[in-house]
Amino acid sequence: xxxxxxxxxxxxxxxxxxxxxxxxxxxxxxxxxxxxxxxxxxxxxxxxxxxxxxxxxxxxxxxxxxxxxxxxxxxxxxxxxxxxxxxxxxxxxxxxxxxxxxxxxxxxxxxxxxxxxxxxxxxxxxxxxxxxxxxxxxxxxxxxxxxxxxxxxxxxxxxxxxxxxxxxxxxxxxxxxxxxxxxxxxxxxxxxxxxxxxxxxxxxxxxxxxxxxxxxxxxxxxxxxxxxxxxxxxxxxxxxxxxxxxx
Amino acid sequence: xxxxxxxxxxxxxxxxxxxxxxxxxxxxxxxxxxxxxxxxxxxxxxxxxxxxxxxxxxxxxxxxxxxxxxxxxxxxxxxxxxxxxxxxxxxxxxxxxxxxxxxxxxxxxxxxxxxxxxxxxxxxxxxxxxxxxxxxxxxxxxxxxxxxxxxxxxxxxxxxxxxxxxxxxxxxxxxxxxxxxxxxxxxxxxxxxxxxxxxxxxxxxxxxxxxxxxxxxxxxxxxxxxxxxxxxxxxxxxxxx
Ligand SMILES: Nc1ncnc2c1ncn2[C@@H]1O[C@H](COP(=O)(O)OP(=O)(O)O)[C@@H](O)[C@H]1O
Ligand SMILES: [Mg+2]
Numbered sequence: 001x002x003x004x005x006x007x008x009x010x011x012x013x014x015x016x017x018x019x020x021x022x023x024x025x026x027x028x029x030x031x032x033x034x035x036x037x038x039x040x041x042x043x044x045x046x047x048x049x050x051x052x053x054x055x056x057x058x059x060x061x062x063x064x065x066x067x068x069x070x071x072x073x074x075x076x077x078x079x080x081x082x083x084x085x086x087x088x089x090x091x092x093x094x095x096x097x098x099x100x101x102x103x104x105x106x107x108x109x110x111x112x113x114x115x116x117x118x119x120x121x122x123x124x125x126x127x128x129x130x131x132x133x134x135x136x137x138x139x140x141x142x143x144x145x146x147x148x149x150x151x152x153x154x155x156x157x158x159x160x161x162x163x164x165x166x167x168x169x170x171x172x173x174x175x176x177x178x179x180x181x182x183x184x185x186x187x188x189x190x191x192x193x194x195x196x197x198x199x200x201x202x203x204x205x206x207x208x209x210x211x212x213x214x215x216x217x218x219x220x221x222x223x224x225x226x227x228x229x230x231x232x233x234x235x236x237x238x239x240x241x242x243x244x245x246x247x
Numbered sequence: 248x249x250x251x252x253x254x255x256x257x258x259x260x261x262x263x264x265x266x267x268x269x270x271x272x273x274x275x276x277x278x279x280x281x282x283x284x285x286x287x288x289x290x291x292x293x294x295x296x297x298x299x300x301x302x303x304x305x306x307x308x309x310x311x312x313x314x315x316x317x318x319x320x321x322x323x324x325x326x327x328x329x330x331x332x333x334x335x336x337x338x339x340x341x342x343x344x345x346x347x348x349x350x351x352x353x354x355x356x357x358x359x360x361x362x363x364x365x366x367x368x369x370x371x372x373x374x375x376x377x378x379x380x381x382x383x384x385x386x387x388x389x390x391x392x393x394x395x396x397x398x399x400x401x402x403x404x405x406x407x408x409x410x411x412x413x414x415x416x417x418x419x420x421x422x423x424x425x426x427x428x429x430x431x432x433x434x435x436x437x438x439x440x441x442x443x444x445x446x447x448x449x450x451x452x453x454x455x456x457x458x459x460x461x462x463x464x465x466x467x468x469x470x471x472x473x474x475x476x477x478x479x480x481x482x483x484x485x486x487x488x
Binding site: 165 | 296301321336394
């Protein structure tokens with residue numbers, strides 16, 4: 001039902017788009033219609049697929065590394081008071097920096113290849129994952145902590161058997177947020193300096209006034225982002241459900 | 248399990264300088280059920296948490312000692328009003344949580360025996376979310392029993408249950424916790440009259456012992472003396488308010 005209404009909305013937007021282009025007669029380097037974009041997409045499908053693969057790799061690797069780093073940091077912060085006192089404010093402060101401003105430096109340091117884009121994605125993902133998971137770890141129901149104290153539980157066993165499972169739904173929402181940000185990070189990295197990837201293709205097409213190709217690349221990126229979002233939702237859904245299972 | 252000691256708490260508690268309860272002396276006889284009855288907010292949970300060694304919002308000046316002079320917190324099993332079951336763990340894993348948290352192997356025979364006693368053998372692999380309120384409470388009781396501690400501290404353990412289930416759970420708990428030093432914190436005069444070998448009424452003025460009915464616990468719900476005791480306790484609570 002949700003998807004059906006979504007498809008109807010997309011269909012409506014496409015018709016509207018084509019209508020505007022046909023009625024106003026805008027030149028195709030300003031606004032190509034969806035039919036032209038579809039045609040361009042099809043004739044360039046191999047080119048687009050190749051660049052999509054690159055961007056997808058950057059995003060997925062970035063998502064993996066960023067999530068892993070975020071999980072490790074959150075566990076460290078949640079188990080160390082000193083860590084929370086010293087490192088958390090630093091983390092929050094670094095969030096005030098626009099990460100995008102680092103893109104040129106990352107390209108300088110890590111080159112034009114995958115590395116700088118992955119680093120960009122990791123930087124963007126790291127904070128939401130760390131902070132949501134850490135919040136979850138710090139919000140363990142007090143009753144459960146009391147219970148484990150009366151049972152003479154060790155600190156690490158309490159973390160492993162109670163605090164981490166109780167925080168998995170928060171980790172799930174952090175990862176879902178990360179999945180939204182990751183493609184943005186990768187594409188910005190590609191804009192700043194790359195020879196491959198959808199972001200690079202968009203810039204290239206734009207520079208040569210191939211606006212239809214730019215739209216085709218952009219829409220591909222959009223479809224990829226939506227698919228990634230759905231995939232991550234499916235993968236993390238049971239994390240979120242684990243706490244709500246109680247009747 | 249080591250023999251159940253008696254416990255004495257003597258002292259006063261205050262919250263931010265304001266007295267919570269006046270200097271009081273409270274004794275839990277060894278191997279018996281003591282009911283601590285009082286209205287909400289008088290400090291019943293605070294007393295229980297102090298004995299458990301759990302943090303409280305109050306500052307306590309005084310002593311808490313066992314008759315055998317050994318430390319108390321590591322000999323305590325705690326059962327709260329909320330069943331505190333882990334929603335993601337099976338009934339079995341919830342019951343052996345203590346051993347898992349201490350990194351010890353859980354005694355499988357004992358687990359099976361206790362599961363049987365609380366009537367949950369068929370539900371061992373279900374998640375708590377799939378159980379009724381009474382069943383969940385029985386899992387919490389089984390977890391408390393599995394700890395096999397001589398001192399049992401129960402904080403309004405049955406207050407969330409309907410009347411029939413509560414009566415059944417009280418009987419089960421008395422049967423399974425025989426011989427241990429049990430403290431039940433409750434706001435229900437009926438529960439105190441039914442379960443206490445010793446009945447203590449906690450008010451802002453201190454602790455007042457109340458003579459328990461003669462019948463053995465769990466006293467029958469229609470025992471005349473128990474009903475009279477219940478009425479007397481209620482009167483005492485209302486006079487204090
Ligand atoms: N952590 C806390 N911090 C401050 N005040 C608290 C805290 N816990 C309980 N209190 C206060 O202490 C008083 C007694 O609480 P409690 O022992 O839970 O009462 P009871 O169990 O009898 O209802 C209450 O007035 C409550 O507001
Ligand atoms: Mg209470």
